[in-house]
Amino acid sequence: MILDDISWEIRPGENWVVLGSNGSGKTTLLQILAGYLWPTSGEVTVLGERFGEVDLRVLRRKIGWVGSFLQAQVPPSQKPLEFIVSGKYATLGIFDTPSPSDFEEAAALAERLHCQKILDLPYAVLSQGEKQRLLIARALISKPGLLILDEPCSGLDLVSREQLLSTLESLGRDPEGPSMILVTHYLEEIMPAFGHVFLLKSGRCTAQGEKTAILKPDLLTDAFGIPIDAGRENGRFWCRVALKG
Numbered sequence: 001m002i003l004d005d006i007s008w009e010i011r012p013g014e015n016w017v018v019l020g021s022n023g024s025g026k027t028t029l030l031q032i033l034a035g036y037l038w039p040t041s042g043e044v045t046v047l048g049e050r051f052g053e054v055d056l057r058v059l060r061r062k063i064g065w066v067g068s069f070l071q072a073q074v075p076p077s078q079k080p081l082e083f084i085v086s087g088k089y090a091t092l093g094i095f096d097t098p099s100p101s102d103f104e105e106a107a108a109l110a111e112r113l114h115c116q117k118i119l120d121l122p123y124a125v126l127s128q129g130e131k132q133r134l135l136i137a138r139a140l141i142s143k144p145g146l147l148i149l150d151e152p153c154s155g156l157d158l159v160s161r162e163q164l165l166s167t168l169e170s171l172g173r174d175p176e177g178p179s180m181i182l183v184t185h186y187l188e189e190i191m192p193a194f195g196h197v198f199l200l201k202s203g204r205c206t207a208q209g210e211k212t213a214i215l216k217p218d219l220l221t222d223a224f225g226i227p228i229d230a231g232r233e234n235g236r237f238w239c240r241v242a243l244k245g
């Protein structure tokens with residue numbers, strides 16, 4: 001059993017963070033939401049569409065996914081704009097013929113994600129941070145209703161991470177922007193736009209709700225199984241292992 005007794009409702013306009021230790025089931029939970037995995041029991045409704053009654057291939061186009069597993073499948077010679085456009089067709093290569101307006105949209109997204117300087121480079125040579133920004137642009141081109149971000153900041157330096165987080169914050173403030181679900185291991189990555197937290201421990205939810213109620217030392221200590229101190233400073237959170245003595 002990987003996940004058990006999960007009950008979770010995300011209301012329109014909410015952005016959530018999923019926290020839990022390695023192997024607690026975060027990616028599996030998100031793969032279910034994105035229609036890549038099917039739960040053995042229970043019901044899933046995403047963007048108003050109930051699984052079992054909807055064509056998942058169609059629904060999946062409304063769900064953006066940013067996670068490292070996609071990166072391994074990108075053709076090394078693919079150029080950034082082609083890569084972004086490929087998100088529109090929900091394939092990693094380009095099999096349909098994209099229109100000039102697709103490329104205009106891709107260029108606008110590249111600018112929004114500060115990718116203008118890398119547009120002539122093949123994917124294979126890009127840095128981790130550049131790839132992550134392109135993945136987000138690619139996810140946004142199909143105007144998703146839900147954007148799932150599975151550890152999007154992994155491997156980023158402090159500056160790149162802060163830039164990426166501020167992009168997420170501006171998406172979160174955009175009334176036309178998608179709902180977002182962010183998986184992270186670091187509380188300082190929880191930007192103000194993310195108002196809710198879902199805590200997972202060994203496949204079960206130990207707490208969920210508004211972040212100010214969930215990001216507390218006692219709940220975090222319970223979820224991670226080690227003593228944790230946590231607090232808030234200038235609208236951002238921090239946590240550290242509570243050392244004895």
Ligand SMILES: Nc1ncnc2c1ncn2[C@@H]1O[C@H](COP(=O)(O)OP(=O)(O)OP(=O)(O)O)[C@@H](O)[C@H]1O
Nearest residue numbers: 001002020021022023024025026027028029185200
């Ligand atoms: N297809 C599978 N068959 C068997 N076990 C699986 C399968 N997929 C995942 N698991 C197990 O389920 C657990 C949850 O995996 P998952 O990838 O969801 O964890 P996670 O919370 O995303 O962890 P991490 O923080 O390391 O990314 C792990 O113990 C994993 O080994």
Ligand SMILES: [Mg+2]
Nearest residue numbers: 026027028150
């Ligand atoms: Mg994971």
